[in-house]
Amino acid sequence: QACSERDVSSLMSVFDQIQAKMDDPYQNNVNQQGETYPTYGGGEYTYPYQTDYPPQEEEDAASDVTEGHDDDEQMYEGEYQGIPHPDEIKEARRAARREARMKARMAAEVEEETLPDQYESIMEDCGHGRFQWTLFTVLGLSLMADGVECFVVSFALPSAEKDMCLSNADKGMLGLIVYVGMMIGAVLWGGLADKLGRRQCLLYALAINCIFSFLSCFAQSYGFFIFFRLCSGIGIGGSIPVVYTYYAEFLQMDKRGEHLSWLCLFWMLGGLYASFTAWGIIPHYGWGFSMGTEFQFHSWRVFVLVCFLPSVAALAGLVFMPESPRFLLETARHDEAWMILKQVHDTNWRAKGEPERVFQFSQIKMPQAQDDEFIEIQSETGTAFQRFMVRHMTLVKQNLMSLAAPDLRLHGLFIAIVWFTMGFSYFGLGAWFPDQIKYLQFEEYESNVKTFHREKVEHFHFNFTLQNQVHKEGEYIHDRYIYLFIYRSTHFEESLFENCYFEDIRSTDTFFENCTVKNTVFYNTDLWEDSKFIDCKLENTTFLHPKKGCHLNFQEENDILIYLVCFLGSLSVIPGNIIAGLLMDKIGRLKIIGGSMLGSAGCTFFLLLCFSQWAVVFFQCLFFAASAAAWNGIEVVTVELYPTSKRATAFGVLNGTCKLAAIISSFIFGKVIGITKIIPIILSFSALVCGGLLAFKLPETREVILQ
Secondary structure, three states, X not given: OHHHHHHHHHHHHHHHHHHHHHHOOOOEEEOOOOOEEEEEOOOOOOEEOOOOOOHHHHHHHHHHHHOOOOOOOOOOHHHHHOOOOHHHHHHHHHHHXXXXXXXXXXXXXXXHHHHHHHHHHHHHHHOOOHHHHHHHHHHHHHHHHHHHHHHHHHHHHHHHHHHOOOOHHHHHHHHHHHHHHHHHHHHHHHHHHHHXXXXXXXXXXXXXXXXXXXXXXXXXXXXXXXXXXHHHHHHHOOHHHHHHHHHHOOOOHHXXXXXXXXXXHHHHHHHHHHHHHHHHHOOOOOOOEEEOOOEEEOHHHHHHHHOOHHHHHHHHHHOOOOOOHHHHHHOOOHHHHHHHHHHHHHHHHHHOOOOOOOOOOOOOOOOOOOOOOOOOOOOXXXXXXXXXXXXXXXXXXXXXXXXXXXXXXXXXXXXXXHHHHHHHHHHHHHHHHHHHHHHHHHHHHHOOOEEXXXXXXXXXXXXXXXXOEEEEOOEEEOOEEEOOEEEEXXXXXXXXXXXXXXXXXXXXXXXXXXXXXXXXXXXXXOOXXXXXXXXXXXXXXXXXXXXXXXXXXXXHHOOHHHHHHHHHHHHOHHHHHHHHHHHHHHHOHHHHXXXXXXXXXXXXXXXXXXXXXHHHHHHHHHHHHHHHHHHHHHHHHHHHHOOHHHHHHHHHHHHHHHHHHHHHHHHHHHHOOOOOOHHHHHHHHHHHHHHHHHHOOOOOOOOOOOO
């Protein structure tokens, strides 16, 4: 800029000299004797000019000079003296002003472009050490909490459905509500993180998750439980977009791909933590308490309570972490950013045994401060909460609209398709694998059902378990059923019960159909008149002190094979994460994404050959191992593709797109369980192939500085 000012000043001084010469072409010179004579002419020769010459001779001379020339061809007389024409001077001045403006504009552009370069130099000077590893652990716990959230409901649902007497529709809604909350939370917190700060939004999100996860443990009704899980999902939904954005802004370019990949390991640890604690807690029915018949706190609620501990740990650690300095520079908070960068520098080099090293950057360039986009709301307009909501929702809307800018539109569309196809196949098959295994177990169980025809039992005391039996046209007279457990596909059809006594009966999937019940007493049982007896004739039958709620049967509903399947699936992600971390900065992000998605597509195709439970388990592990690298690559590219002012917003929208795909695929795949397995396999295979091929059209960001 200083150079451009000197050029302009020198040009202006030359023009002033030329103008002065043009205004006074008759200059006074001094002859040898010291006398002053006026002279005429310019250039190399000058001639004395006497003032007493008659004016007529001047006019004649002018006529002689211009004789034979038209007015249009008349030559400017200063041209003989080397004096520029006034029009030429004006044009030269305009050209000088244009050149000055161009140089100033180029200098301003250089000023803006040097901030990312300088920030990269600062991070290289700070090094990678104790500070980054501490932040890595804290943010990793946030990702771990997100991973746990995806498994909590699926593990607790078999027990919760019995505890709260859920229908199939209620179970399906409870399974999807978590993804709905996470989708809303991803868009909401991602948009706010670009305006309020990464750390602040993550604190809010984790706090909301902790509060509502804790409340859901004690919710006795289905309505409250599903509401609390929805709010919990909204809170933890901000974890993924904010965590990756936050951590990437503390990493230098050559460390970014590798360490963001290592961060993905914590999501896998969340799955391991959830499956391991479910395996160890839920089957122990005695790990709970009850207060009368209205409040029950069974072991599955203990499991839900334990699962919010990673979120509490992440929240506690995040309190001691600073805000992202890159965000602070973007919002013109220069002093705060400088202090945090100095803290990072001193922490790392002190841990490396070099406390004497001095932070060398005293001046940090900043982009032009952005206009405050907050909507001004008068204090008397609505309540404080209403003003808060209007202001922050407006910020989110403005950020979302900014993603449609022409320079981001095409690449944004491509990466959104990749996110959608990956989420559709991964989460859809992730829910399909356990359900398919359960269906195969059920088929095997049904093949061993025992059928009894026209049996007659009198004066018999039943005190053992009945399971997987069908009794048709039987007669049961003066029988006693005490402390009896009847479960799983035990039906009585067209049978007679006369003068019988049922006490303390617990049942699961037990029905009486077209039966006649006479002079019979049901005391403290869960054999309810309106739900267990279908088209039955009840004569002089009494129901005393019926059990409330649905009884839990852990031997049936909490098969350890399901926990083992989820545990192995989470464990199989480790090799994919390791490979992605080692190769991310060597072969590039796009090859990682494309190769991983195409490899996953091959694994889904071989699911057509699975006809046993353990074959499904094997290909599930293979699929998760192949998919892990693609997730790492997608998340790294998303962070590096967008500028700082839009990074968290874009990540939130794309992660929300992924959760939307999870909702769609889980709903579709759940509808065809037991009908066909071709539809889930073909849809997943097609989505992965399309997404994998499209991934190669994304820009490579391996050696790109965060803008």
